[in-house]
Structures are given as C-alpha cells and as structure tokens.
Amino acid sequence: MAIITTKNLTKKFNGLLAVEGVSLEIDKGECFGLLGPNGAGKTTLVRMITAVSPPTEGSIWVLGNDLETHSRQIKAVLGVVPQHDNLDVDLTVLQNLMTFARYFDIRKKEAYRRSMEVLGLFELENKRDSHIKELSGGMKRRLIIARSLLNMPKIMILDEPTIGLDPQAKHLVWHKLIDLKSQGVTQLLCTQNMEEATTLCNRVAIMHQGKILSLGTPQELISKYAGNEVWEITVNMEEKKKIINKLNRRGLSFDVIENKIHIFHARADKLAIELIISQDILRRRPATLEDVFFRLTGRSLIE
Amino acid sequence: MKPFSWHFIRVWQRNRDVFFRLWRSEAPGSIAEPIIILLAMGIGLGAYVGLIDSQKYIEFIAPGIIVSYAMFSATFECTYGSYVRMEFEKIYDAIIATPLNVEDVTAGEIFWGATRSLMTGTLILAVAAAFQLVHSPWALFIPLLVFLEGIMFASIAILFTSIVPSINSFNYYFTLFITPMFFFSGVFFPLSSFPKIVQTLSWIIPLTPVVHLSRALINGEFQLQLLWALTLIIALTALFFSISLVTMRRRLTT
Numbered sequence: 001m002a003i004i005t006t007k008n009l010t011k012k013f014n015g016l017l018a019v020e021g022v023s024l025e026i027d028k029g030e031c032f033g034l035l036g037p038n039g040a041g042k043t044t045l046v047r048m049i050t051a052v053s054p055p056t057e058g059s060i061w062v063l064g065n066d067l068e069t070h071s072r073q074i075k076a077v078l079g080v081v082p083q084h085d086n087l088d089v090d091l092t093v094l095q096n097l098m099t100f101a102r103y104f105d106i107r108k109k110e111a112y113r114r115s116m117e118v119l120g121l122f123e124l125e126n127k128r129d130s131h132i133k134e135l136s137g138g139m140k141r142r143l144i145i146a147r148s149l150l151n152m153p154k155i156m157i158l159d160e161p162t163i164g165l166d167p168q169a170k171h172l173v174w175h176k177l178i179d180l181k182s183q184g185v186t187q188l189l190c191t192q193n194m195e196e197a198t199t200l201c202n203r204v205a206i207m208h209q210g211k212i213l214s215l216g217t218p219q220e221l222i223s224k225y226a227g228n229e230v231w232e233i234t235v236n237m238e239e240k241k242k243i244i245n246k247l248n249r250r251g252l253s254f255d256v257i258e259n260k261i262h263i264f265h266a267r268a269d270k271l272a273i274e275l276i277i278s279q280d281i282l283r284r285r286p287a288t289l290e291d292v293f294f295r296l297t298g299r300s301l302i303e
Numbered sequence: 304m305k306p307f308s309w310h311f312i313r314v315w316q317r318n319r320d321v322f323f324r325l326w327r328s329e330a331p332g333s334i335a336e337p338i339i340i341l342l343a344m345g346i347g348l349g350a351y352v353g354l355i356d357s358q359k360y361i362e363f364i365a366p367g368i369i370v371s372y373a374m375f376s377a378t379f380e381c382t383y384g385s386y387v388r389m390e391f392e393k394i395y396d397a398i399i400a401t402p403l404n405v406e407d408v409t410a411g412e413i414f415w416g417a418t419r420s421l422m423t424g425t426l427i428l429a430v431a432a433a434f435q436l437v438h439s440p441w442a443l444f445i446p447l448l449v450f451l452e453g454i455m456f457a458s459i460a461i462l463f464t465s466i467v468p469s470i471n472s473f474n475y476y477f478t479l480f481i482t483p484m485f486f487f488s489g490v491f492f493p494l495s496s497f498p499k500i501v502q503t504l505s506w507i508i509p510l511t512p513v514v515h516l517s518r519a520l521i522n523g524e525f526q527l528q529l530l531w532a533l534t535l536i537i538a539l540t541a542l543f544f545s546i547s548l549v550t551m552r553r554r555l556t557t
Binding site for chain 2 (some may be wrong): 013051052053054057062072073075076078080082084085086087088089091095099100102103104105151210
C-alpha cells in the first residue's frame with residue numbers, strides 16, 4: 001500500500017525546471033532511496049513532500065490525504081532530517097528536544113521521557129546540558145536524527161542523514177534506521193552514499209536533472225545496468241583505442257575514465273582470456289550501485 | 304492569505320524561554336537607555352524649556368519616551384532578532400517542518416515582539432511613576448496600549464524582514480523610518496511647531512497616534528481626536544499584520 005504518492009510533481013524556479021513530472025509511490029514500511037548528483041532535484045522533491053515548498057504542478061498524497069489541504073496533520077506524523085543543521089543554537093541539547101516536542105504538543109513529562117530516550121539511542125546522554133556550539137559535527141547530526149524521532153513518526157524523511165559522520169557514527173545511525181524500519185516506520189532517504197543506499201533501501205530511484213531515470217531494488221538496477229561483475233582494466237594510451245574497438249565489436253557496455261576502462265555485464269569468455277593476457281592490471285569486482293549511478297548520470301561534474 | 308492558528312503560542316514560548324535564559328545580556332541595556340534619555344533630556348534640556356501651561360518638560364516627554372522605547376523593543380526584536388533566527392540560525396526552517404505553519408511562526412514572532420514592547424513600556428512607566436511623572440489612574444491602560452503598539456510595529460518590522468536581501472538593509476529601516484518617526488511624532492516637541500504639511504504627514508506615521516494616546520492616558524485628558532488615533536493604530540495593525548503573513552510565506556516556502 002502506498003503511503004506517499006506523488007503525481008506528475010513539477011517545480012519551477014524562475015522558469016528553471018528543478019523537478020519535472022515525478023510520479024512516485026512509496027510503500028508503507030519500506031525504505032525508499034533517492035539517489036542523484038548535486039542539483040538533481042532530490043532536496044527540492046523532499047521539500048515539496050514535507051510541505052515547505054509548494055509544487056508548481058502536480059499533487060502529493062500522504063497517508064491518503066492531500067498535502068495541500070492537510071499539511072498540519074501530515075507534518076505531525078513526519079520525522080524530518082534536513083540536509084543542513086538547523087538546531088536551535090540559543091538552547092541547550094535537552095532544551096532543543098523539549099522545545100521541539102512542544103511544537104508537536106507533546107506534554108512536558110512525556111517530552112522529557114522521550115527526549116532522554118532518544119538521547120540514549122544516539123549516545124548523547126552526557127551532552128544533555130551542552131550548548132549546540134560545543135557539539136562536534138557528528139554529534140549535531142545525531143541530535144538532529146534524535147530530534148526527528150520525538151513525535152514517533154510514521155514516516156521519516158531523511159536528506160543525507162549521515163553526511164559528515166565518521167564510520168562509527170554512520171553505522172550507529174544505519175543500525176537505528178534499520179531498527180525503525182523493522183518497527184514499521186517508512187523511510188524516504190536522499191543520499192549520495194551508495195553503500196548507504198544498498199544497506200538501507202528496499203527500492204531506489206535514480207534522479208538526474210529533475211527526473212527519475214530508473215527505479216527498482218538495488219539488485220535489480222545493478223543487474224540491469226552493470227551485471228554481476230565489473231572488470232576494471234588499466235591501459236596505456238596506445239592500446240586504449242585498440243581495446244575500445246575490440247569491446248565495441250563485441251557489443252559490450254563499458255565506461256572509459258582516463259586510462260581505465262570499466263566493463264559491465266562482464267562474463268568469463270574468450271575476451272577475458274585475451275584481456276588477461278594482454279593487460280597488466282585487470283581487476284574483477286562485484287558490480288555496485290555506484291556503477292549504476294555513473295552509467296545513468298554520467299561522469300562529468302554537473303553544476 | 305492563510306490564517307494563523309493557536310499554535311503560534313509555541314513560537315512565542317520558544318522566544319520567551321530563550322529571552323529569560325539570556326535576559327541578563329539584553330534587558331538591562333534596553334531599559335537603561337530610555338531612563339537615561341528621560342532624565343538627561345527631561346532634567347538637562349528641560350531647564351531651558353518653558354512650556355505654555357507650566358508643565359515640566361520631563362512630564363511632557365515621559366509619555367512619548369515610554370511608547371518610543373516600546374516601539375524600539377518590538378522593532379529590534381522583529382528586525383535583527385527575527386532575521387538572525389530566520390537566515391543565520393535557520394530556526395524557522397526547523398519549525399515549519401513540525402505541525403506549525405509559516406503563519407504560526409510569523410504570528411508567534413509578532414506577538415513576542417509585542418510582548419517585548421509590553422515589558423519595556425511597563426518598566427519605563429513604573430520608573431516614570433516613581434519619579435512622580437504620572438498623574439492619572441488612566442495610565443493603568445498604558446500596558447494595553449504598548450502591547451497593541453507592539454503588534455503594530457512588530458508587524459511592520461517583520462514585513463520588512465520578510466523582504467530584505469541582507470541584514471544590512473535594516474540600516475535603511477532605522478535611519479529612514481524609525482529614527483525620523485522618533486523625532487516627528489511629538490515626543491520631544493509639540494507638532495504645532497512644524498509647518499502645516501509636516502503636521503499633516505506626522506498624523507499618518509504610526510508612532511504619532513500612540514504618543515497622543517499615551518499622553519492622554521498619563522495626564523487623564525481626553526479629546527475626540529484620540530478616537531481617530533486609536534482607529535488608525537488598529538487599522539495599521541490589521542493591515543501590516545495581514546500583509547506580513549503573506550510576504551513571510553513567500554519568503555520561507557520557495
């Protein structure tokens with residue numbers, strides 16, 4: 001059952017299309033990933049779904065209600081983790097949580113109980129009386145995620161939740177998100193971290209220049225666009241052309257990055273033997289979502 | 304225009320909590336200045352000023368000082384204060400992701416600005432009373448007046464805040480609007496000393512009717528003209544309050 005439905009969602013900024021005709025159905029209890037390079041429109045899409053940016057065209061339905069007319073009720077069950085820290089720097093850690101709980105009309109005693117609980121969850125108990133400026137970047141990030149849980153959300157909207165976290169904190173956050181999903185919390189996750197998407201998401205959509213290019217489970221996308229294995233070969237400039245011709249003749253899909261060639265849908269066959277003989281360096285590795293990402297959105301910087 | 308709801312109180316509470324946590328660094332300054340001005344001008348300059356009806360100069364300026372500094376409180380709160388919360392601290396962004404809407408945030412900021420106005424106005428009134436400058440029990444209505452005045456000036460300020468490109472733009476707001484108003488609204492000298500055109504203009508700038516009402520309440524002397532003053536304040540408040548809800552929504556939900 002779809003818990004979030006967007007129909008033909010479009011956003012224009014001064015005539016510029018940031019999001020173009022996005023129709024999505026996010027199911028109850030799944031973690032849905034939005035992947036895309038900077039400027040792909042992920043954040044704009046998420047801002048529309050959290051009711052802080054009105055769509056230019058299209059509609060959004062959350063829990064069966066039209067967001068345009070029911071924003072207050074819908075926002076009451078969302079847990080939003082924005083990309084940029086927006087903690088209340090005039091308040092301490094605990095005051096931040098208590099004040100935030102009050103925006104949701106949670107009574108003081110219950111707000112305190114929940115605040116202490118989420119601080120525990122993200123190992124921030126001993127920071128409860130610290131000021132926000134005394135926290136490290138990673139602690140702030142954890143506190144923002146903790147804050148998003150105060151209203152016991154049915155849906156979490158996470159815009160790059162682990163950006164800037166060290167590996168320990170990142171895994172702590174992932175672990176909590178997996179826990180929450182198992183408790184039935186739906187998650188919409190924007191990320192540029194492919195490992196994160198593979199670890200957490202049931203389905204991912206690859207977004208580029210405001211549009212959804214492809215959608216499926218991480219495994220489906222990997223099989224479709226990169227196969228099971230990717231071979232990376234390092235070539236010198238003289239051989240490069242020859243090898244490219246050879247690959248083209250065989251109708252293989254590949255990417256050339258400087259003196260490296262990535263071959264997708266690679267299978268051990270005659271080609272493999274030829275390549276292994278002629279090349280010094282050949283690396284065989286499992287295909288990842290990152291390969292899919294590059295194949296769909298290209299390798300050049302998009303700005 | 305979308306209406307605001309009772310949820311605005313949550314923003315008001317947030318600002319109140321922060322204020323009372325930090326009041327030592329803010330409040331004494333904002334209350335010392337009006338008292339210094341009142342005494343310096345009232346006693347110092349007052350020695351050279353002879354008023355027609357034998358009123359002391361310090362008594363003449365006290366009602367205006369009360370409402371002017373109430374205006375300053377609401378204005379500072381909803382210009383620099385609100386701008387910092389909105390642009391630098393991103394506090395509004397966090398709040399509008401909760402059940403509160405932009406209109407609730409805007410109204411919360413305005414009512415908090417008005418509350419600052421109320422606090423400042425009431426404190427100066429108490430000081431003025433201690434110096435025996437208050438002559439009528441009608442002065443008990445001053446807190447009500449400065450609160451209403453606070454809503455008006457907070458609304459105008461937040462409207463300006465919602466359209467400025469940078470924090471430096473507030474220089475214009477103060478040098479071209481607030482400061483001239485302070486001098487041309489009859490706080491320090493009767494408007495009758497000005498040419499007719501200035502007198503007319505002075506009647507439509509928002510501080511003038513407040514000064515007249517304040518003087519009337521403190522001296523217990525009422526004229527029919529004051530009804531116009533009250534009407535003007537209420538009309539301007541309703542107008543600017545409504546517009547600010549619209550412009551703030553435009554600013555925060557792009």
